Amino acid sequence: MTTAVFPGSFDPPTNGHMSIIRRATLIFDRIDVVIAVNADKKYLFSQEERFSMMAELLKPYSNVSLHICNELIVNYAKKTGAKVLLRGIRNTNDFAYEFDLSLMNHTLNPDIETLFIPTEQKYVIVKSSSIKELAQLGGDISSMVPPIVEDALKKKFAS
Numbered sequence: 001m002t003t004a005v006f007p008g009s010f011d012p013p014t015n016g017h018m019s020i021i022r023r024a025t026l027i028f029d030r031i032d033v034v035i036a037v038n039a040d041k042k043y044l045f046s047q048e049e050r051f052s053m054m055a056e057l058l059k060p061y062s063n064v065s066l067h068i069c070n071e072l073i074v075n076y077a078k079k080t081g082a083k084v085l086l087r088g089i090r091n092t093n094d095f096a097y098e099f100d101l102s103l104m105n106h107t108l109n110p111d112i113e114t115l116f117i118p119t120e121q122k123y124v125i126v127k128s129s130s131i132k133e134l135a136q137l138g139g140d141i142s143s144m145v146p147p148i149v150e151d152a153l154k155k156k157f158a159s
Contacts, residue, residue, distance in 0.1 A: 021061065
């Protein structure tokens with residue numbers, strides 16, 4: 001049984017994230033979606049809010065489980081027996097960053113491999129920071145995020 005880990009801040013979860021997860025469920029026996037928690041990072045949504053949204057979005061996938069992690073992702077993978085880290089990439093800038101990160105992770109744990117999954121073309125411009133800015137300014141984000149995330153963003157910026 002091959003387990004893959006898909007880590008991210010998911011602040012907020014996007015259609016791009018969900019596309020990667022959906023496609024990965026066809027490749028791996030089990031996927032751990034892991035919400036990364038970094039005390040030094042400022043998030044729009046709390047850990048609980050991100051977990052709640054992702055839990056709802058992952059309901060259709062029987063081979064996907066949701067977790068929270070506040071340690072190195074390679075340590076999480078080692079504890080759970082996962083052998084693959086999944087990383088979505090939109091462009092060459094993402095690839096350069098993710099490639100360097102994969103080398104670091106492999107140095108920390110040589111048993112872990114990183115698999116890059118390129119985004120679908122329609123999600124190339126979908127970026128969490130841009131989505132938050134658009135939502136704050138009242139822009140249309142309906143093609144970029146699932147409906148529950150769109151509603152959560154509207155509520156967040158209405159207050």
